[in-house]
Amino acid sequence: MKQMYYIEKKEGDKFALVGCSEWSEANSVISFDELGFCQDDGFYHCFAYATKVTEIGCFGDKNWKFEPQLVKFKLAKKDYQKEDKQKNKVDVKQSRLERWLCDLFNGLEEGVIYKGFINLKDDPYCDLFITKIDPKGQPIPEPLLKQMLSMSVDIEPVETPEHIKPEDIKAPNGKGSWGKGGYGGKPGQTEIEKLTDRMSFICSQVNAMNEGIPVENLAQLADVLSGAENKKAIREVLDLCIALMS
Numbered sequence: 001m002k003q004m005y006y007i008e009k010k011e012g013d014k015f016a017l018v019g020c021s022e023w024s025e026a027n028s029v030i031s032f033d034e035l036g037f038c039q040d041d042g043f044y045h046c047f048a049y050a051t052k053v054t055e056i057g058c059f060g061d062k063n064w065k066f067e068p069q070l071v072k073f074k075l076a077k078k079d080y081q082k083e084d085k086q087k088n089k090v091d092v093k094q095s096r097l098e099r100w101l102c103d104l105f106n107g108l109e110e111g112v113i114y115k116g117f118i119n120l121k122d123d124p125y126c127d128l129f130i131t132k133i134d135p136k137g138q139p140i141p142e143p144l145l146k147q148m149l150s151m152s153v154d155i156e157p158v159e160t161p162e163h164i165k166p167e168d169i170k171a172p173n174g175k176g177s178w179g180k181g182g183y184g185g186k187p188g189q190t191e192i193e194k195l196t197d198r199m200s201f202i203c204s205q206v207n208a209m210n211e212g213i214p215v216e217n218l219a220q221l222a223d224v225l226s227g228a229e230n231k232k233a234i235r236e237v238l239d240l241c242i243a244l245m246s
Contacts, residue, residue: 004028004056015072023095024122028055031117034164037105040171043074044105049163075101100126116155
């Protein structure tokens, strides 16, 4: 299963959502003409005009391919807790990849738009890039470190951004926003209306891959999942539910 997933932008939104089921298992590359970021206590929030994202899928659409567009994603600055679908607290550890990218962004300037690419792969190199120490405990020579980094990241400022405005770059507010992993809904919606919209979206994605009776509610969704032989599909459905409803 592809760890990177894509969720289409909602009405009134400018950015689609890109996420990762497990950053510790990520193995992707994102290329972008423009990328800006901001941060709050728990996350770096990134906004990009991405030209390519590899190893990414859109649930329910096997023929989907990523096209250049505006996307947003977040990176944990530390270990944190989130709620699962049973409203239980789940501990989430910051991955090596997130730790390195947070260190990378810490060396960049907020408010500046950048272009380039980032290798979104969680591996031992992430630790080496931060510590600058090789596995034997010796400092990595600067020329070698630069060469290693050049294969994983290339970022430089953009003088005149065309896609991303300063007002686009802001951390989300409140539970249920995309910054918490979910969807904040349309302006003016009640929480029930937001949940109804999310459930309708999930059902539409399940129906796109299910040839049986159309799924219209949570009970029918549970029946479909309980009888499904494809455990990978079940995992994808649960990942999507958590992403949209947590």
